[in-house]
Structures are given as structure tokens and as C-alpha cells.
Amino acid sequence: MNDLLDRPVQRQPIDVLREVFGYDSFRGQQAEIIDHVIAGNDALVLMPTGGGKSLCYQVPALCRHGTAIVVSPLIALMKDQVDALNQLGVKAAFINSTLSPDAAREIETRAVDGDIDLLYVAPERFATDRFLNLLDRISISLFAIDEAHCVSQWGHDFRPEYRRLDLLPTRFSHVPRIALTATADTPTRKDIAENLHLTDAQCFITGFDRPNITYRIETKGNSKQRLLSFLNREHPEDAGIVYCLSRRKTEDVAQWLTDNGRPALPYHAGLTQETRQLHQDRFLREDGMIICATVAFGMGIDKPNVRFVAHLNLPKSMEAYYQETGRAGRDGLPANAWMNYDLSDIVSIRSMVASSDAPEAQKRIESRKLDALVGLAETTKCRRQVILSYFGEDQHQPCGNCDTCLEPVETWDATDASRKALSAVYRTGQRFGPAHVIEVLMGRKTEKIRQNGHDDLSVYAIGKDIAQPQWRSVFRQLLAMGYLQVDVEGHGGVYLTEESRPVLRGEKVVEMRMDPGESKRAMTRRLRDFDTEFENEDDRDLWERLRTMRRELATSQNVPPYVIFSD
Numbered sequence: 001m002n003d004l005l006d007r008p009v010q011r012q013p014i015d016v017l018r019e020v021f022g023y024d025s026f027r028g029q030q031a032e033i034i035d036h037v038i039a040g041n042d043a044l045v046l047m048p049t050g051g052g053k054s055l056c057y058q059v060p061a062l063c064r065h066g067t068a069i070v071v072s073p074l075i076a077l078m079k080d081q082v083d084a085l086n087q088l089g090v091k092a093a094f095i096n097s098t099l100s101p102d103a104a105r106e107i108e109t110r111a112v113d114g115d116i117d118l119l120y121v122a123p124e125r126f127a128t129d130r131f132l133n134l135l136d137r138i139s140i141s142l143f144a145i146d147e148a149h150c151v152s153q154w155g156h157d158f159r160p161e162y163r164r165l166d167l168l169p170t171r172f173s174h175v176p177r178i179a180l181t182a183t184a185d186t187p188t189r190k191d192i193a194e195n196l197h198l199t200d201a202q203c204f205i206t207g208f209d210r211p212n213i214t215y216r217i218e219t220k221g222n223s224k225q226r227l228l229s230f231l232n233r234e235h236p237e238d239a240g241i242v243y244c245l246s247r248r249k250t251e252d253v254a255q256w257l258t259d260n261g262r263p264a265l266p267y268h269a270g271l272t273q274e275t276r277q278l279h280q281d282r283f284l285r286e287d288g289m290i291i292c293a294t295v296a297f298g299m300g301i302d303k304p305n306v307r308f309v310a311h312l313n314l315p316k317s318m319e320a321y322y323q324e325t326g327r328a329g330r331d332g333l334p335a336n337a338w339m340n341y342d343l344s345d346i347v348s349i350r351s352m353v354a355s356s357d358a359p360e361a362q363k364r365i366e367s368r369k370l371d372a373l374v375g376l377a378e379t380t381k382c383r384r385q386v387i388l389s390y391f392g393e394d395q396h397q398p399c400g401n402c403d404t405c406l407e408p409v410e411t412w413d414a415t416d417a418s419r420k421a422l423s424a425v426y427r428t429g430q431r432f433g434p435a436h437v438i439e440v441l442m443g444r445k446t447e448k449i450r451q452n453g454h455d456d457l458s459v460y461a462i463g464k465d466i467a468q469p470q471w472r473s474v475f476r477q478l479l480a481m482g483y484l485q486v487d488v489e490g491h492g493g494v495y496l497t498e499e500s501r502p503v504l505r506g507e508k509v510v511e512m513r514m515d516p517g518e519s520k521r522a523m524t525r526r527l528r529d530f531d532t533e534f535e536n537e538d539d540r541d542l543w544e545r546l547r548t549m550r551r552e553l554a555t556s557q558n559v560p561p562y563v564i565f566s567d
């Protein structure tokens, strides 16, 4: 006698796809995954944002008997999905904190009566006695765990409530489980599989490549002006997203774009719920709307014709960069991922990592995720290759359309310059920011140099042969390569790492990318700004918060945070 739960399939997947969802054919591995789940097997699906993960559990939910339970982390996302499904005539509902007790009871009754095909639930609701009792009374077709990286500390969005899902395999051992995420780095993947007991499940990793997205990363200054020229040149009427690090900057950039004739709205967690909803709705509805946002924006936003994603700061990890840029071009038409970043981004993200109250092991992981992204920003190779190999796809050829492919990066032998830079950092006491050290190298006569007696040092003026912009590029790359680290307690002072020793001793050759030229005036202004960057109007609130965090950290721990970075 067969297991009662392996009853025959009601409908064929392809019919469901066409009749319910109105699509012609499955994409990539969707059909395979769907067949696998319908047959009652477990699956771990790693598919990039926009790849079409939802159908991988929605179609099986309509093919198998019973109600599919979908665990989903964001309430807004849940409502959108359920609304969309209802419009297609699918019996879907959600249970979360926004429902009144009466409304929740009504949904529960419908579920027990078998009148719901997909029931979405928030993770914190899931493990409640009330919900588990409900599950005991309904016939369950499958469990789908969306955004499954939330189960992992190594993921970028850890949710402790996801840990309770470990009760699924024991309590509902006969029900297939499908976990889905766009985050595929190895530690996260392993963690998801272990926590959700999916170590024996089939893992589907489908193409992370987004061939229609062109990647460009530049490091030149006045990012707002450059953003505007980029938009006016290449996207004069398009909708897109501009990511910034601080809340204030999102508002500032939105205002600046508006002043310059581009409709733009800010979005960050500091705005009221109504404002955020309004701005999101306008972005989805209006043509050519630009949203200037912090990382708070994006999860679950389904706008196919986002033509560009711009970053005015470095995101905090390769995953974040991939997810955020992945919101461009979901319709498959050409789209741009454009980033303008600077040395100070590395400093500020390192500081944020260091001053968070996360455990040290996690900080180290985060630090490495940032390193991977800085490596991408500073690479001389094809950007696409670097991204895909990070996600475990090593077989790709240079793409031929990212900036490094179109304009191959020239490299130069920076061994001597690196030795000079590192010596100067060392001789000045490893507590000054790059801007000051560069002035020492160049033999400038500033007040700060005189006060500290740095004009008496042997390193004074040994770097006159190299122009200021190039020194700045050298320091950025030394940071990217891990030969220098930022001392977050010392407000951005840099110090040497263990790895820098062979370089200092002249035992190691250092190749660096040659940055395209930049106007001298712009460089000078940017350099001058570096020491005062922490005071910049743009980021003042951010830095205020950082300082507070740092103060708290300093009083609560006796280990200086920079130790974290010298593992």
C-alpha cells in the first residue's frame, strides 16, 4: 500500500503554468524542480533574485493535494504575493500580525476546510502552539521556506525565528520541504541545509549569470554629479534605483535629482510606514521614477523594467551587491549596474562591522564578504567572471561587456610605491588617515605635518615622483589587498597587517590597476575632503551613529575592535 500522501497529482504543472499564471513555458530548471517537489521530494533551490523561485513552490502547491505552507519573512511581501495570487484566482491567504483575531480565525477555518491552496505565514507565527495545532488539523501539501538564508547566521539577514523551522522534519516528516534563496555562498548554503535538515535534499543551483546586466564600477569623485551625467546620458527617461549608505544621503540625492529635473523619491527605514508605502507605490506605478534608497528597499519588489541600479556607496558584501544589482532588468532587456565608490566607503563599512555587537566570528565573516566585494571593485579581470566565481560558477569566459572587458585595465608595478606608502604609514605611527600620509610622502608643508614633526622623518617627501591621485589609488588598493587596515577606533587611521611585511622587505611584487585619469581639481578637492569626510553634511547622521556605537563598544569591551581585522 502506497503512502496515503502520495496520492495522484491533480493537475499537470504545464497546464497550471499556462492556465493559472498565463506563461508559456518554464524557465531554466523550474520544470525539474517542480517535478521533483510534486513527487514528494525535498529541495534546496539557489536561484538569483528575479530567477522565478516563487513558481517553484506555487505550481506544486496547485498540483498536490492539500494546503501549501509558505514561510516568508516580510509581511509586505506576503501581502503582495497573496494579492497577486488571488487576482489569478488562486486560493491563497496569509496569517501574520496585521490580521485581527477574527480575520485570522476565519482563515484558519478555511484552511481546515481545505479551502486554501497556499497559506503564507510569518516565521514568528509559525512556531506558536496555535499555528502548530492548526497544522495538525489540515492536510499539508508541502512546506516552502522562502528567503531561506534568513535561517543562517552567515546570511545577510539572520532571523532567529527561522531556527524554529527545525521542527519540520521530525514533526512533519512525510511532507516535502523546499527551501529557496538567492544567497549561495558556501557557508550559508551549508548552514541552510543543516538547519532545515536538507542535507539529503537535492540542491538546484541555477545560473547566477544575468547576461542582460552590464557591470560598471568607477572610483572617481563627485558621485552625485557623475550619477546625474550617467543618468542623463544613458537613462534619460528610465526608472531605476539609487542605493546609498545613509538615510540622509538618500534624501539628499533624491532632492538633488529632483532639482535637476529627474523625478526621485527617498526610501529608508526612518520614514513612516505610510511614506515608505507611498514612495514604493509611486515607484512601481509611475514611469521613469527613481528611488533613492538604503538597503531597506528592495526585497520582494517586483518591477520588471528597472533599467538601472546605481550605487553611490560600496554595499557591505558581494551578496548584497548581487542582490541589489539583480533588481535591474528583470524583464530580460539590457540594464546597467553602475557604481561609484570611494576609499571612505571601505572605512565606513569596516567601522560599521566593527562597531556592531555581533559575535567576533560573524564580524570576521562579514569582513571577508566585504573583502570579496572590494576585490571585485578593484579587479583587473572581467567583473562578471569575478561575481560568478564567487557564487561557485567558475566556467565562464570574459563577458565582453563589463567596463573591464570593454576597456581593459592597465596595470603597473607598484612594488616601490607600495613600500614607500607602507613605510610612511609605519614611520608616522600607524594612526593617521591616508590623506595625511600622502601629504607626508609628497613633502607638503601642512600645519599637521609640522606639529607632528613629520617633516623630520626619513619618509618625508620620498613620494614626490607620484601624483596625488595616484597615491590615493595606491592606498585604496593597499586596503583592498589587505596590506593596510583601517583602525576604526582611530577615526580612519590606517595600520599595517601581517601580510604587508614581505612587501615592506621588498620580497613581494605588487601589481596595481592603473586608474583612468581624473581632473586634477576634482582629485585635489576629494583629497582635501578625505580628512573631513567624517564631518560631511551627507553622512553626518551616519557618523554620529557610528561614533555612539564606537563609544559604547569601547566601554563594553577591552579588546580594541581593530583586532577583528587582523586575523
Ligand code: ADP
Residues within 6 Å of the ligand: 023, 024, 025, 026, 027, 030, 047, 048, 049, 050, 051, 052, 053, 054, 055, 302, 304, 330
Ligand atoms: P525570485 O523570487 O526568484 O526573485 P520571482 O518568483 O518573484 O523571482 O519571479 C520574478 C519574475 O519572473 C516574476 O515577475 C515572475 O512572474 C516571472 N517569472 C517567473 N517564472 C516565469 C516563467 N516561467 N515565465 C515567465 N515569467 C516568469
Ligand code: MG
Residues within 6 Å of the ligand: 053, 054, 146
Ligand atoms: Mg522571491
